[in-house]
Amino acid sequence: MPPSAPEQEPADSPSEQPVTEPVTESVSEPVTDSEGASAAHPSLKARIAYLRGWRGRHPGAARGVWWAVTLLSLVWVIGALLLPNRMAALQVNRFIRLPGEAIIGAAVLLALPRRPRIALAALGGAVLGALTVLNLLDIGFVDYLGRDFNLVLDWGLLDDAQSYLADTLGRTAALAAAVGVVLLVVLVITVTALATVRLSNILVRDPRRATRGTLIAGTAWITCSVLGLQYAGIPVASDRVANQLQSEARKVRDTIRDEAAFGKETRSDTFGNTPADQLVPDLRGKDMIFTFIESYGRSAIEDPIMAPGVDATLQARTEALAKAGFRAKSGWLTSATYGGSSWLGHSTTLSGLWVDNQQRYRTVMASDHLSLTKAFRKTGAWDTVGIMPGVQKGWPEAKFYGLDKVYNAFQMGYRGPKFSWSTMPDQYALEAFQQLEHSKRRDKPLMSEIILTSSHQPWAPIPKMVGWDELGDGSVFDAIEAAGNKASDVIADPTKSKEEYGKSIQYSVTALTEWLERYGSDDTVLVFLGDHQPISRVSGENASRDVPISIVAKDPKVLDKIASWKWTDGLRPAHNAPVWKMSSFRDRFLTAYGSTMHPKKD
Template identity: 70%
Template sequence: MPVFTRLRQQPDTTETATEGTSPEVEPAARVTLRTRFADWRAGHPAVVRGVRWTVTVLAAVLVLGALLLPNKESALHLRTFARIPVEALLGAAVALTLPRRPRLAVAAVSGAALGALTILNLLDMGFWEYLGRHFNPVLDWELLPDAQSYVKDSMGATVATAATIGAVVLVVLLLAVMALAMVRLSNLLAGNKQIATRGTLAAAVVWVLCSALSLQMAGVPLASDRAAGAVVLQAKGVRQTLKDEADFQKIAKVDKFGNTPPSQLVPDLRGKDMIFTFIESYGRSAIEDPVEAPGVDATLDARTEALAKAGFHAKSGWLTSATYGGSSWLGHSTTMSGLWIDNQQRYRTVMASDHLSLTGAFAKSGAWDTVGIMPGVQKAWPESKFYGLSSYRNAFQMGYKGPKFSWSTMPDQYALQQFQTLEHSKKRSKPLMSLVILTSSHQPWAPIPKMVPWNDLGDGSIFKSIHDAGKKPADIITSSPKSQAEYGKSVQYSVTALTEWLERYGNDNTVLVFLGDHQPIARVSGNHASRDVPISIVAKDPKVLDKISDWGWTDGLRPAHNAPVWKMSAFRDKFLTAYGSTPHPKKD
């Protein structure tokens, strides 16, 4: 039988290979390195033990932290992590029961799953902060590119790229490190089975007692099933999303005015130039929060008085938005469709339907030309068909040469002036119905434009010095008080620009309906803010406001605290009915 020699830790040691095996020679460098490492370990036993225990403790902290991690930033307190997670006890029991290979496989898979749950909890934190709701694992992945674009527009391309790379690295690390941590802990339990079994039983008894007696520390239950509850919550959300998709398709096919003849749509507004305007993030907090309200309320009162001198009068109320903090398109579509559009699937469904929108009713009547002014749109916008717009102008079609103000592509004053120049001032055979979306009050509220003389607007270059002198997003984005103050100023600017435009260019036949799309993010409006937004109807013709005299709205641009509050989805039908539209339902 042939004999093969191969290197071991000692080069001169030989071993006879068994028949049928092939020779394997281990590189000398690798052997040397291994030998040195073994020698170092043998010579530093205390250090090795310290490293092992440090790694083990870090693994335990990582796993326990992930099991107890809440999904809201407001719940991040030390007491939240001073609890006993039942999932850890169940995991220990499984590790003590299974043979080695199945145990390692289960540990690695469950660790990766815990990493995935941690990622979902972190996404939940972000969504609660910015959108006031859970992250929907079925529908909300497509919003992440929008988040990246927001960071790019607000903080610059370098920060956006770094944030994207950091997020990807974090995801990979969480999945891998959590799996390794679980394997490490399972090996520790298996290697000390007797002690681990006693400890697990003792901890289980303590958990049961804490649960049965409802023991708490600083209002937080000591017995935790947070991770299991999070999994159940996510599963319910997925199931509800899939069910809601089917249910909403049926709801969207029912339309109170779906079969109304064109001649019977908004007959009491014939001959009026209609303008529907959304002001970004214009929420109830702007009018009632102690920080923002003084400046905003003073602006609303001053603008009410100025409009009255010009012959315009207003009535105002409240609508409860379908969205919060962002996703403005959900607020727009809810208002115009008369349907509750609170997620992406509903939005896609209604946009692809023939459901009648409020602006679409003016188009269907044949009595109005219809246009859109969309300074926030920077790509194809097929939704214009749903809104009944014969044409629209996006961010690149208004000749703006000035700087962007963070996310906002141009100041509201400039967008309104271009609306006047390009559309509103044109001689037409029909009155004009316009949908205008203003963006200057979009977060992060830095820098904020300032009003300039209307005749000096030009191509917008005048705003460069204002932009350069303004605050930087990084200066306020992490500070709630600063964000509140700047948010209030941005709303004052948008309201002033819109009402000065009306005062300057409106006439006896102009009717303006303007409202907010949603409340600002929790950092500004608070963790328990309502979803209400103000809405106003402004006109010179007293007959226009007489039609809504039974709505109970407040005179002027500032709605009273106790003014009526409707769901945003109720506005379409109330408006169409008030101005003479005859219901002819369309049913599935």
């Protein structure tokens, strides 16, 4: 807490600086100084001396600058001490509080000699600046991923964020954003350190008054804390930074502990030792398709802006499938992720483990835990393939998922335009799957994992359905992409984002179900679901993490096997349909279709 204003101006206050006359030098006879510089061109030292003398020449302006910088330093440091880590909490009442850390800091600094004081003030300011950066990261992560930034695990996601910006706004904009972020971090930490040092220097100009002010502020803080005094519902006595430091330390500790505990969990498996002939016997001979639709969440079906269009599409597609002989049942799963990190949703669904952070994902991918898709491969009764239009580099995860063959973004023959982050429209990816794998003659059925990406943010531009026979190499989408919305027109507008998100879900569901209607057979079984809810700007503050899941088949025996699940008939799950944790789906599915549990113990 800063001391009250001193009765006299500080010794280095601009009002007490001696007035110095500007240095004048004769130019009629050039003189060379010791460094060989012409006197007609003043040396660097002379220029610096001249600039320093401006306070003496302009005392009024110097005093104004001195007070302005001091006030800004005070506001900056107090603001950093009180800054919340939630966008919704950025209210005036959060900053009209008494920070206990400032009082303790002032008391410690007053007790130290000059050099240790300056060093500690700079270090404390740098730490405070770093905590400010973490608060800003928390705000961004909560907005996009529904959780705080993890100091141990989430640095790699920043690179993914840059790649997303490059795909969405272009490489130049992404590079500029990356440089801007780095400069902002350096600036915040540096400015906070300098501001703290400046305030510490002011403290020691009048130690007696500073000590008295610190004692008064400390007494006020204790009184407010004991009495529980509040302003606009917020305690006046703040210990925000202390709590944040404790919280970050606890998260780091819990993250480290979780790694060991989850490693043990992956080594135990209820179906880990199940013989091949006892895995999914009731699905033998069926072509199995597991499909994830990007960002397909409960909000798409229930939000008043998106729901009318999405619900109408689900109803229309349910009726169209029924005419083709298909029936569907639908329910809800609670995803392990929110707003992004789709791979966490994929791995949670297929592993039967709760994979809610990058560390857990790496652990499960390196394990021999039985994924749902690998179970089909283990039987020896299915060929397995992955259609991954979002994969643009090596993908070692194919081993965990038990996929014999994987097609990435560059292996499906697409020559059309990208749709922002999405490398190709879902309709094209599905047709490529048909031509490359599904239509081939084979001596065993096919198990496929397909990731559809057209509903990935920023939902601009969005593909449109074209004739299936017109897809060719994807060039047909050139005009559609060019005529679509620009990402920059949608990202900053929450209402527009909701509208376009809803349209993207309608497109993805339509493409998938039209493919099934066109190419599905009596032995086709489709399981499709969302991987997570869209970001909070679209799904809303405090939205659930629920996503829809549907099983579609012609063979009535397939859906009869899950009658006990009490899922809703059709593609749209009822509001009160059962909600399960996403990690429970693997075991429920395996059990429903005749698999026998043979646990594998750690």
